[in-house]
Amino acid sequence: MVEVSDEFSGTICSICYEALKPITEDLQSITICGHVFHELCLLQWFEYSKAKKHTCPVCKQGCKTNDACRLYFQSVGDGNETVPSQKSIDFQEDAGVLRKEVKLLEVKVSGLSSQLERQGKELEDVTHELCACKKQAKIDIALKNEALNEKATLQFQLRKKSEELEKSSFERFRLEERNMALAKELAALKLVSDVDLDEEDILKLATLGNGANSKDTIDTLKKSLVLRNKFVLQIFICFTEVVLFSIETS
Structure with missing residues (x-):
């Protein structure tokens, strides 16, 4: 337990910039650097930075959620103050516990809502990307089919032209032989006549x-x-x- 002096009343939480009240509020400290914050503020800080690396809000030193621990303080009471009844103390403690639980649940709900919103945004982006990929896939398939059809057409035309060329070459060879035979006959006739x-x-x-x-x-x-x-x-x-x-x- 730590005894609280009057000097502590001048300190503030570096997250919400409100005064630290060790007697009526739950405080936590990051053991690595020693900075102190409201427990709810620090929990909310960790929730908001869930997708990132946790750091101290003051010195930005890397830390984990397990590095935060609750601080317990002991106040020096005034002898002239009236001591409340045990029943009143129990009631106040129960109400305080409930309020803390409600705030903790609110922080968790807020964190989960933020996380759900981020995941919804990511899901929407992935859905849009998937739709774009499907459209591109359809375009690619259509282009591929068009290229295959064009290739088949060109192959058919090439085969047809090759056949025509072969036929033309054969016809040219036949005509050359015929011309040579006629030329030889003419030469033989000229030799005789x-x-x-x-x-x-x-x-x-x-x-x-x-x-x-x-x-x-x-x-x-x-x-x-x-x-x-x-x-x-x-x-x-x-x-x-x-x-x-x-x-x-x-």
Whole structure:
């Protein structure tokens, strides 16, 4: 127990800035730093800072709720004062206990209300965020489906173009072969019919589409030579017949 002097009446609670009355009020002290406050004020301080780290309201030193302890004071009574009856004392003590319990419950209710309000706000924020995520998910799914459809369309078009290109390449190759065959036929015909061709022209026409020493070139020259001989022979026969006819008629 601590004896109370007249000097204590000048002290105040640093939370509510009201005077500290150790005889009629419950006081608590933070054991780490020794600062004294009204019990209800300190409890309410801890309730409001529940989501944060607890600190001393005066020196801001870190502490826990277990570091707060109640202070008990003993007053020096005046001998001239009248001692109240035991019944009156019991009644006042019961009323004081009830008032303290009511205030404690009010502090707890206030703290729980604040906590419930914070949790409600957090729940509302989470709900809004969830709705936003669902909307974004729908948008992402729609974009993904659109991209897949576009990919399938492009793949179909690519496959179609590849088929067209393959068909066009085959047709071009066939036409090139046909043109080469016609060119060879024309060259062979010219080798047979044109008697004014020199050696260089004959070689060019014979090697058309073939190498200079290839078997195809040699075959072309042989065939052309045979046909050319036949052609010359026919001309010679015709010329002989004409000469003989001229002699006979003359």
